[in-house]
Amino acid sequence: MTEVTPAPASPAQERRSLSDHLREIEFDPRMIGMVAALAVIWLGFNWLSNGAFLSSRNLWNLLVQTASIAVMACGMVLVIVTRNIDLSVGSMLGFVGMVVGVVQVQLLPGIWGFEHPATWLVSLMLAIGLGGVVGLMQGALIAYLAIPSFIVTLGGLLVWRGAAWWVTQGQTVAPMDSRFRPLGGGVDGAIGSMASWAIGLGLCLAICAAAALIRRRRKRFGFVLRPLWAEILIAALGCSAVIATVMMANSYALPAGIARRLVEAKGGTWPEGGLVIGHGLAVPVLVAIAVGIAMTFLANRVRFGRYVFAIGGNPEAAQLSGVNTRKVLMLVFGLMGALVGISACISTARLNAATNSAGTLDELYVIAAAVIGGTSLAGGVGTIAGAMLGALVMQSLQSGMVLIGVDAPLQNIVVGIVLVVAVWLDGVYRKRLS
Amino acid sequence: MSIAEPASIGDAHAGEEAPLIEMRDISIAFGGIKAVDGASVDLMPGEVVGLLGHNGAGKSTLIKILSGAYRADSGTILVNGEEASISSPRDAKRHGIETIYQTLALADNVDAAANIFLGRELLTGWGTLDDAGMESETRKVMGRLNPHFRRFKEPVKALSGGQRQSVAIARAIYFNARVLIMDEPTAALGPAETRQVAELIMQLKKQGIGIFLISHDLHDVFDLADRITVMKNGKVVGTARTADVTQDEVLGMIISGKCPPAAAAGPGALRG
Numbered sequence: 001m002t003e004v005t006p007a008p009a010s011p012a013q014e015r016r017s018l019s020d021h022l023r024e025i026e027f028d029p030r031m032i033g034m035v036a037a038l039a040v041i042w043l044g045f046n047w048l049s050n051g052a053f054l055s056s057r058n059l060w061n062l063l064v065q066t067a068s069i070a071v072m073a074c075g076m077v078l079v080i081v082t083r084n085i086d087l088s089v090g091s092m093l094g095f096v097g098m099v100v101g102v103v104q105v106q107l108l109p110g111i112w113g114f115e116h117p118a119t120w121l122v123s124l125m126l127a128i129g130l131g132g133v134v135g136l137m138q139g140a141l142i143a144y145l146a147i148p149s150f151i152v153t154l155g156g157l158l159v160w161r162g163a164a165w166w167v168t169q170g171q172t173v174a175p176m177d178s179r180f181r182p183l184g185g186g187v188d189g190a191i192g193s194m195a196s197w198a199i200g201l202g203l204c205l206a207i208c209a210a211a212a213l214i215r216r217r218r219k220r221f222g223f224v225l226r227p228l229w230a231e232i233l234i235a236a237l238g239c240s241a242v243i244a245t246v247m248m249a250n251s252y253a254l255p256a257g258i259a260r261r262l263v264e265a266k267g268g269t270w271p272e273g274g275l276v277i278g279h280g281l282a283v284p285v286l287v288a289i290a291v292g293i294a295m296t297f298l299a300n301r302v303r304f305g306r307y308v309f310a311i312g313g314n315p316e317a318a319q320l321s322g323v324n325t326r327k328v329l330m331l332v333f334g335l336m337g338a339l340v341g342i343s344a345c346i347s348t349a350r351l352n353a354a355t356n357s358a359g360t361l362d363e364l365y366v367i368a369a370a371v372i373g374g375t376s377l378a379g380g381v382g383t384i385a386g387a388m389l390g391a392l393v394m395q396s397l398q399s400g401m402v403l404i405g406v407d408a409p410l411q412n413i414v415v416g417i418v419l420v421v422a423v424w425l426d427g428v429y430r431k432r433l434s
Numbered sequence: 435m436s437i438a439e440p441a442s443i444g445d446a447h448a449g450e451e452a453p454l455i456e457m458r459d460i461s462i463a464f465g466g467i468k469a470v471d472g473a474s475v476d477l478m479p480g481e482v483v484g485l486l487g488h489n490g491a492g493k494s495t496l497i498k499i500l501s502g503a504y505r506a507d508s509g510t511i512l513v514n515g516e517e518a519s520i521s522s523p524r525d526a527k528r529h530g531i532e533t534i535y536q537t538l539a540l541a542d543n544v545d546a547a548a549n550i551f552l553g554r555e556l557l558t559g560w561g562t563l564d565d566a567g568m569e570s571e572t573r574k575v576m577g578r579l580n581p582h583f584r585r586f587k588e589p590v591k592a593l594s595g596g597q598r599q600s601v602a603i604a605r606a607i608y609f610n611a612r613v614l615i616m617d618e619p620t621a622a623l624g625p626a627e628t629r630q631v632a633e634l635i636m637q638l639k640k641q642g643i644g645i646f647l648i649s650h651d652l653h654d655v656f657d658l659a660d661r662i663t664v665m666k667n668g669k670v671v672g673t674a675r676t677a678d679v680t681q682d683e684v685l686g687m688i689i690s691g692k693c694p695p696a697a698a699a700g701p702g703a704l705r706g
Contacts, residue, residue, distance in 0.1 A: 313541030380543035
């Protein structure tokens with residue numbers, strides 16, 4: 001028997017199709033499709049609204065409105081990847097929001113008075129913790145008692161909505177702490193031009209550094225490398241998206257009165273002709289981006305994420321390989337709950353009030369965002385970035401229709417049809433690929 | 435073709451060595467039905483033991499107890515003569531027991547490297563997945579098993595039956611298994627691939643690895659196995675050296691539970 005040399009790392013030159021090329025440079029063609037769909041939606045609404053849609057004001061608000069759903073969609077991807085579903089996120093958001101409202105408006109002020117500098121942080125941590133505990137509880141029922149997630153979370157949908165009402169017997173709690181409100185966006189929740197540029201440049205550096213790092217690792221093992229032009233193109237696309245977002249956020253001017261107060265508070269004088277001060281990036285958008293990056297890391301770079309996908313692909317195989325599938329499953333739901341906690345803070349802060357109806361129907365928007373973003377309900381397939389883009393597509397449709405004056409019932413009809421068509425197209429594409 | 439680095443096992447104390455694996459009096463019941471009832475089998479280093487029996491005879495169940503997928507209701511498992519507690523697949527792997535399942539047990543949606551290292555991922559110094567390192571190791575081990583394999587980046591569902599089999603085998607042998615369980619390893623393969631698996635078994639045997647071969651193809655088992663254990667209705671009918679019995683006699687054991695004189699009768703053998 002002769003020793004056969006290991007497979008050489010560089011394959012022989014063969015004839016390849018375009019999709020082979022795309023695969024080789026690890027560029028997901030479905031992502032391109034989604035960005036294209038988003039571009040069509042944006043340009044279409046812009047045309048129908050005579051340029052109002054692509055104004056910095058509308059885009060800024062669009063991103064803020066997307067944040068809450070986008071954060072939850074990140075968790076829903078992992079839930080759906082494991083072949084489960086979470087129908088309770090909207091109700092959980094309502095419940096966690098109510099508890100946070102009561103703690104922040106009634107409980108904490110009784111301890112250390114109103115407008116204490118730690119109130120916002122305690123509220124945020126409490127929301128994440130409470131959401132996480134609720135999620136873990138549901139996850140334990142699903143993983144250890146083997147009750148279908150559809151049933152457990154359908155029960156959760158009713159239970160937590162009821163619990164949200166119970167917290168204050170249905171009363172709305174307001175207003176929120178002034179340091180908490182920036183989590184929801186608005187003028188207070190805009191970080192200003194300079195900070196936006198700093199964050200934008202930081203992100204660009206991170207994109208380039210990550211690309212270089214991965215390339216160096218692959219080179220060290222002598223693997224196929226993406227062509228350099230593709231590497232540079234991808235990094236450039238990422239950086240320009242970041243820079244465009246920063247420029248857009250900075251060009252959305254603060255209302256004159258507020259800008260004037262800002263200038264005068266710093267000891268300056270308000271010039272005669274007025275002054276344009278940009279909003280800069282919104283806090284909830286930054287939170288969503290941070291969650292997206294963290295969740296992508298979790299999904300792709302550590303064992304937990306690998307196990308989540310393996311369970312989605314073949315639960316039995318994962319178990320036979322020694323993966324503690326039940327624990328992973330429970331943690332996935334716990335993580336989903338913690339993200340609901342973050343979204344609860346964003347929604348409550350944005351509304352500047354905690355109401356027991358907050359988050360109604362959010363579960364459906366979150367699931368739709370994940371599915372439009374390429375997450376397969378059969379399990380095993382999905383990306384965080386896709387789900388966040390999916391959330392942006394959904395929100396773009398909705399706010400675009402509001403902008404051009406489509407009636408509310410018709411909005412729902414359109415969103416529903418788009419969801420079905422998007423999943424159908426994805427299925428057609430997948431079939432052609434395999 | 436040369437398979438994994440030779441494991442230096444079994445040649446040190448030839449003659450007085452304890453069996454690599456000894457399963458004694460194993461029983462397990464599912465909802466009142468005794469799937470395995472007082473079964474005992476053993477395996478020496480460098481030996482291939484064929485487990486035969488009808489569907490539902492209990493051979494797969496018995497072997498899943500050894501691989502940690504099921505937990506026996508009673509009975510003991512000895513590894514190298516020492517009692518071992520195997521209550522999960524992780525425990526079995528710690529004892530060097532690797533399994534190639536009939537279904538292959540691959541996560542179809544991830545690539546070959548992710549499957550081979552599933553549950554035993556290589557990590558970087560930061561605690562993150564060392565994907566490049568795992569891919570590099572995968573290229574090495576797959577290069578020995580299946581030199582033409584190129585599709586390292588694709589989910590294994592895109593691979594052919596033989597390629598998928600290679601991935602499952604690579605996962606079992608990469609971690610220096612001492613005991614290999616192969617459940618119907620050739621059921622889904624064509625003739626050429628079946629021959630390849632047979633060659634592989636002979637090679638692993640030479641390295642001192644003990645192999646349990648589960649099959650209902652008599653010819654396969656007669657060609658490869660040193661000993662044969664036949665099960666019926668959850669009980670061991672008998673165990674015989676392959677050289678001492680004919681295929682007809684073994685067929686009789688499988689079908690009617692009649693144990694020929696050359697075989698050591700088990701509790702499941704037909705009486706009278």
